[in-house]
Amino acid sequence: MQSIESSIENIRKDFPILKRKVRDNKLLVYLDNASTTQKPKQVIDAITNYYNNYNANIHRSVYSIAEEATEAYERVRDKVAKFLNISKREEIIFVRGTTEGINLVAYAWGRKYIKEGDIIVTTEYEHHSNIVPWQLLVKEKGAKLEYIEINDNGELILDQLDKYLATGKVKLVVFSLMSNVLGTISDAEKIISKCHEAGVKTLVDAAQAVPHMSVDVTKLGCDFFAFSAHKMLGPTGIGVLWVRKSVLETMDPFHGGGDMIREVHKYETTWNDLPYKFEAGTPNIADVIGFGSAIDYLSQLGMEAVRKHEMELTQYALDKMSQIKGIVIYGPKDVSKRGGVISFNFHDVHPHDVATIVDREGIAIRSGHHCAQVLMEKLNVAATNRASFYIYNTKQDVDKLIQSLGKVSELFKL
Amino acid sequence: MSDPIYTEIIIDEARNPQNEGTLENPDISQHDSNPMCGDSITLQMNVTDDSINDIKWSGEGCTICKACTSVLTQLIKGKNIDFAKNLKKEEILSELGLEYLAKQSPIRIKCALLSMKALKLGLYSYLAKKLAGSLSLDNLKDDAANLY
Numbered sequence: 013m014q015s016i017e018s019s020i021e022n023i024r025k026d027f028p029i030l031k032r033k034v035r036d037n038k039l040l041v042y043l044d045n046a047s048t049t050q051k052p053k054q055v056i057d058a059i060t061n062y063y064n065n066y067n068a069n070i071h072r073s074v075y076s077i078a079e080e081a082t083e084a085y086e087r088v089r090d091k092v093a094k095f096l097n098i099s100k101r102e103e104i105i106f107v108r109g110t111t112e113g114i115n116l117v118a119y120a121w122g123r124k125y126i127k128e129g130d131i132i133v134t135t136e137y138e139h140h141s142n143i144v145p146w147q148l149l150v151k152e153k154g155a156k157l158e159y160i161e162i163n164d165n166g167e168l169i170l171d172q173l174d175k176y177l178a179t180g181k182v183k184l185v186v187f188s189l190m191s192n193v194l195g196t197i198s199d200a201e202k203i204i205s206k207c208h209e210a211g212v213k214t215l216v217d218a219a220q221a222v223p224h225m226s227v228d229v230t231k232l233g234c235d236f237f238a239f240s241a242h243k244m245l246g247p248t249g250i251g252v253l254w255v256r257k258s259v260l261e262t263m264d265p266f267h268g269g270g271d272m273i274r275e276v277h278k279y280e281t282t283w284n285d286l287p288y289k290f291e292a293g294t295p296n297i298a299d300v301i302g303f304g305s306a307i308d309y310l311s312q313l314g315m316e317a318v319r320k321h322e323m324e325l326t327q328y329a330l331d332k333m334s335q336i337k338g339i340v341i342y343g344p345k346d347v348s349k350r351g352g353v354i355s356f357n358f359h360d361v362h363p364h365d366v367a368t369i370v371d372r373e374g375i376a377i378r379s380g381h382h383c384a385q386v387l388m389e390k391l392n393v394a395a396t397n398r399a400s401f402y403i404y405n406t407k408q409d410v411d412k413l414i415q416s417l418g419k420v421s422e423l424f425k426l
Numbered sequence: 427m428s429d430p431i432y433t434e435i436i437i438d439e440a441r442n443p444q445n446e447g448t449l450e451n452p453d454i455s456q457h458d459s460n461p462m463c464g465d466s467i468t469l470q471m472n473v474t475d476d477s478i479n480d481i482k483w484s485g486e487g488c489t490i491c492k493a494c495t496s497v498l499t500q501l502i503k504g505k506n507i508d509f510a511k512n513l514k515k516e517e518i519l520s521e522l523g524l525e526y527l528a529k530q531s532p533i534r535i536k537c538a539l540l541s542m543k544a545l546k547l548g549l550y551s552y553l554a555k556k557l558a559g560s561l562s563l564d565n566l567k568d569d570a571a572n573l574y
Contacts, residue, residue, distance in 0.1 A: 362488035364463045364537060368431065381464045388464065394486035395464040423432045
């Protein structure tokens with residue numbers, strides 16, 4: 013397998029936006045990949061090609077382009093299965109994104125099985141999308157939400173999970189495979205095996221993990237698994253929820269409507285087979301097809317190579333950044349335990365100000381609470397800056413970021 | 427080196443903001459936050475004979491937010507409620523040379539005007555209790571809602 017570094021010039025050529033000049037004619041340096049990634053022309057072309065050549069609704073009609081569209085859409089389900097080592101394609105449900113996937117579980121599984129007094133366990137480094145749906149659910153049911161806390165290194169304190177499991181009241185444990193703020197990679201194997209022993213179901217938010225490392229859903233052994241296409245070169249508005257078949261079969265529908273039914277009568281309806289039972293209405297056909305191209309693109313590079321590239325870049329950035337006076341970096345220092353997401357604060361300058369100043373140099377970093385206010389509270393900060401990498405980023409991008417931090421020092425006389 | 431936003435006036439104002447703190451029994455206390463960046467402030471006022479005789483603010487904010495909040499509190503301290511009610515965003519922005527933000531940065535303008543939104547909402551709640559159903563009140567609520 014070729015390293016990304018050796019083919020980076022060709023990779024960069026695939027992304028039209030990387031030629032874009034912003035602000036005062038500065039070449040765009042895109043370092044907000046944890047938020048969303050850029051799209052290669054292969055993905056953009058696949059979407060355009062669908063609209064130009066075979067735009068039709070799927071699963072319904074017999075004419076040629078409808079068949080082509082159905083075939084293209086369903087082929088992506090197979091690509092997802094292969095990409096994540098999922099053996100049953102009917103376990104793969106296309107949703108709008110990770111958020112919708114988690115909400116689907118909270119609604120269609122949670123409302124049926126969570127009862128008064130039950131406990132759902134989440135973690136302190138979750139995105140709001142893996143906190144709020146559970147808050148809504150436990151409030152409705154009179155159940156309780158508990159948190160696994162993080163240590164000073166930004167890692168989960170897993171002993172706390174034992175304490176909750178020992179109560180016998182836990183029905184579900186939810187956690188992100190990689191923190192979108194700290195980059196911490198969760199010890200999924202340990203969490204899931206503890207839960208298995210206790211007969212507790214697990215949900216994995218893989219929005220940050222699937223785009224950046226090789227993931228094997230079968231080996232992982234969880235019950236629910238969700239991620240988004242737009243964080244892995246694909247379009248916005250499409251994502252995947254995977255549910256273990258034995259669990260999925262017991263769940264009631266999420267949305268009612270077309271495509272999810274077998275027979276509808278005046279007062280009774282029977283449901284379509286899996287996964288269609290959970291895909292009501294005309295789906296986001298074009299973007300599923302675009303997502304297929306994104307999977308092809310990443311498969312061609314190889315996820316091991318992607319991970320290796322990001323580890324090198326993260327190590328480089330951590331080494332350089334930790335030399336800067338006044339910088340505080342959050343999360344694990346060991347790159348084998350973290351992804352390419354670096355959250356930091358710079359002296360007492362508010363992240364919003366830092367992001368505005370580096371933006372003058374064309375550098376896009378995120379500033380804010382990153383939809384993780386529970387974690388911000390824990391870190392005792394209102395916000396952080398966050399630089400996050402992907403396959404098209406280079407060491408020069410990191411150098412430019414560091415250089416622009418110098419401008420912050422200059423303006424604020426630090 | 428000159429910068430369109432981070433002038434010395436703004437950085438100094440944010441570093442040494444005026445009227446930071448809390449009031450013991452405020453007549454008006456209004457919290458507001460900007461969910462995007464985490465700016466989060468509480469504005470408190472005491473009112474005597476329709477005059478805002480004391481004002482304090484507390485919370486977290488970026489340089490722009492802090493500087494504008496500081497200026498806003500200085501502008502209305504000791505002034506009549508009507509003055510505060512009718513205060514225009516341009517008056518705050520021009521104090522700090524930030525007029526162009528309104529046109530050029532729809533995101534950062536929210537940092538600049540968060541305290542003004544809190545001011546208008548706070549006055550609205552206060553006056554709503556005093557004079558129920560008055561027309562001028564509705565304007566005030568709309569003013570706050572349409573500030574950005």
